[in-house]
Ligand SMILES: *[C@@H]1O[C@H](CO)[C@@H](O)[C@H](O)[C@H]1NC(C)=O
Ligand SMILES: *[C@@H]1O[C@H](CO)[C@@H](O)[C@H](O)[C@H]1NC(C)=O
């Protein structure tokens with residue numbers, strides 16, 4: 744009976760590590776590894792990210808992001824983060840639920856989002872909103888197809904600021920044009 748209790752306790756303790764039906768846990772925030780106990784896939788992930796805009800600022804207040812399977816691949820879980828660099832664990836801005844049917848949650852910093860249940864999903868839509876950053880932002884995702892098949896930080900897309908340098912250059916060119924107009 745004692746041995747049975749130990750066996751049951753071991754299974755109960757091990758199972759949450761395998762399941763995570765309610766989203767990626769706080770322990771997975773920095774590494775973005777689901778801790779499923781299986782080895783992550785090294786193949787090209789059958790998923791993609793589509794951005795509503797590759798730039799922010801200059802009138803773009805938020806960027807809509809769609810995570811979807813390519814070639815019909817579904818997924819049960821995901822953890823996406825907005826990072827200044829792929830390997831920088833500090834997130835930037837906010838990721839929030841923007842899906843018509845699915846509800847997402849977040850057990851990490853504001854710039855993170857994860858699934859809240861483990862049904863098979865064809866896509867997940869959320870949005871990124873900047874706070875005060877002027878840096879490039881990488882939307883980076885780990886995707887879980889099932890308990891034994893998952894990809895870590897395998898898909899990512901970059902959003903770049905509508906830079907003040909570009910605006911300054913345009914302003915400079917405009918003033919040069921005005922000067923030329925006077926000279927000619
Ligand atoms: C994530 O956060 C939600 C809501 O705060 C909570 O209900 C859920 O249990 C958390 N999930 C994990 C795996 O920590
Ligand atoms: C990580 O990103 C944050 C937010 O942009 C930044 O403040 C910090 O300097 C970065 N850290 C490193 C080591 O690059």
Ligand SMILES: *[C@@H]1O[C@H](CO)[C@@H](O)[C@H](O)[C@H]1NC(C)=O
Nearest residue numbers: 816817888889890891892893
């Ligand atoms: C997980 O998905 C892979 C690839 O589709 C499949 O080969 C495998 O049998 C699945 N495993 C489980 C436990 O569902």
